Amino acid sequence: MSTNTSRLFEFDISYIAATMLLLYVIFLLLSVLQGYPVAGIVSSLQRVTFLVAVYGLAVLALNLHWGYAGLFNIGVAGFMAVGVYTSVMLTAPMGASPPGLGLPLPVGILGGMLAAALVGLVAGLPALRLRSDYLAIMTVAVSEIIRFTYKSNTFSQFTGGAGGFGSIPPGPIRRLFLQDASSIISEPTAIGAFVFDFMQFPMLDGFSLGRPVTLNIFSTLLIVAVLALVYAFLVRAVNSPYGRVLKSIREDEIAAKSLGKNTNRFKLKTFMLGCALMGLAGIMWYGAVGQSSVYPNTFKPELTFYIFIALIIGGAGSNTGSVLGGALFAGLLFEAPPRVATILSDVLGVTQTPDTIIAALGPVASGQFVPLLGFFLDNMSQLRFIFVGVLLIYLVQRRPDGLLGHRSEVAAATDLSARPSRSNGGDRDE
Numbered sequence: 001m002s003t004n005t006s007r008l009f010e011f012d013i014s015y016i017a018a019t020m021l022l023l024y025v026i027f028l029l030l031s032v033l034q035g036y037p038v039a040g041i042v043s044s045l046q047r048v049t050f051l052v053a054v055y056g057l058a059v060l061a062l063n064l065h066w067g068y069a070g071l072f073n074i075g076v077a078g079f080m081a082v083g084v085y086t087s088v089m090l091t092a093p094m095g096a097s098p099p100g101l102g103l104p105l106p107v108g109i110l111g112g113m114l115a116a117a118l119v120g121l122v123a124g125l126p127a128l129r130l131r132s133d134y135l136a137i138m139t140v141a142v143s144e145i146i147r148f149t150y151k152s153n154t155f156s157q158f159t160g161g162a163g164g165f166g167s168i169p170p171g172p173i174r175r176l177f178l179q180d181a182s183s184i185i186s187e188p189t190a191i192g193a194f195v196f197d198f199m200q201f202p203m204l205d206g207f208s209l210g211r212p213v214t215l216n217i218f219s220t221l222l223i224v225a226v227l228a229l230v231y232a233f234l235v236r237a238v239n240s241p242y243g244r245v246l247k248s249i250r251e252d253e254i255a256a257k258s259l260g261k262n263t264n265r266f267k268l269k270t271f272m273l274g275c276a277l278m279g280l281a282g283i284m285w286y287g288a289v290g291q292s293s294v295y296p297n298t299f300k301p302e303l304t305f306y307i308f309i310a311l312i313i314g315g316a317g318s319n320t321g322s323v324l325g326g327a328l329f330a331g332l333l334f335e336a337p338p339r340v341a342t343i344l345s346d347v348l349g350v351t352q353t354p355d356t357i358i359a360a361l362g363p364v365a366s367g368q369f370v371p372l373l374g375f376f377l378d379n380m381s382q383l384r385f386i387f388v389g390v391l392l393i394y395l396v397q398r399r400p401d402g403l404l405g406h407r408s409e410v411a412a413a414t415d416l417s418a419r420p421s422r423s424n425g426g427d428r429d430e
Helices: 003-033 038-068 076-091 105-127 132-151 153-159 188-198 211-236 239-253 253-258 261-287 301-314 319-348 358-364 370-378 380-398
Strands: none
Touching: 003 038, 003 211, 003 319, 003 370, 038 076, 038 211, 038 239, 038 261, 076 153, 076 261, 076 301, 105 132, 105 261, 105 370, 132 153, 132 188, 132 301, 211 239, 211 261, 211 319, 239 253, 239 261, 253 261, 301 319, 301 380, 319 370, 319 380, 358 370, 370 380
């Protein structure tokens, strides 16, 4: 990695750290205003970190497709579903309902990523020769085929059908905290109980985070570690000769072919790698590490659109922008609005919450605006996506490259636009 690239990497890390600090300050204030206890505040910050990490993973995978290779994949949710379903089916005990193979979690993670990559191979072989709009139609169709396959009763004995996996069996991370502290000597895995007891913080007069919060913290730290590894891997990959070929394909595929590059092979490899990372994001998000249940309808097309929105905010073609876009979307656009609405309802003493917009607009004619305000605050979980739409319109008009998409990355190994100055011995006009 060159000196300039290293400096840029260090700057990007500090950029991400500053964004996370801003989010922590915002949600700390929101938690205090809502009157959360210390354990509730910690849980609130943990949830924000979790959402940022899983959105960051998914957006990084999509950025590899769209930002670097120019592959218009809008079937992200489907490949996430393949990853998490395969992982759960491999790791669930044989006596569970639906039954699994009872394999270790690392095997389940690798199996889920491999399955997503293979589905990407099957889908990509006939489709990567299509134009971007046709590729988009094909990928969203594949995503829906996957969702309805998992939802079908035909395979319900393996996938759970529409009910999915309502209770994912605890993986190693959870099992660490299901032990009793008295068994720490006889049971090596009871080290989690020791950690849990340490998190009681007895010096704070009996304060305890509680076992669920402690478990969520350690699970989230694991996902953050995975995000850091994927981010470092992709930064290294896109600055390698492989990454430069991808950028050349994105800019001008015909020119890349004229230089002897097998563009179809590069696109297929990239498509498979991106699908594998999408499967990993699904495993971290909804699998044995993140949530405790998974359902087919979780992977509707709107999940893909959320991830695309985060990529647009951060800027396509930038790994750092992908993480920042995921953080800002998850924190400020997805998680914060309902919290702010709850605080405003309490502060303003809004008790009238009409069920329909008609019932809310009726009293406005007589000068009563409280019902309308109550309607908006009560439906903030749905209305927040209006804010997202307004933001997208603004970005398309004012900043189409996103936050960091303006930082162009040349496909050549060196910047050919640089010219030696006269002070450095450059050619002089005679």
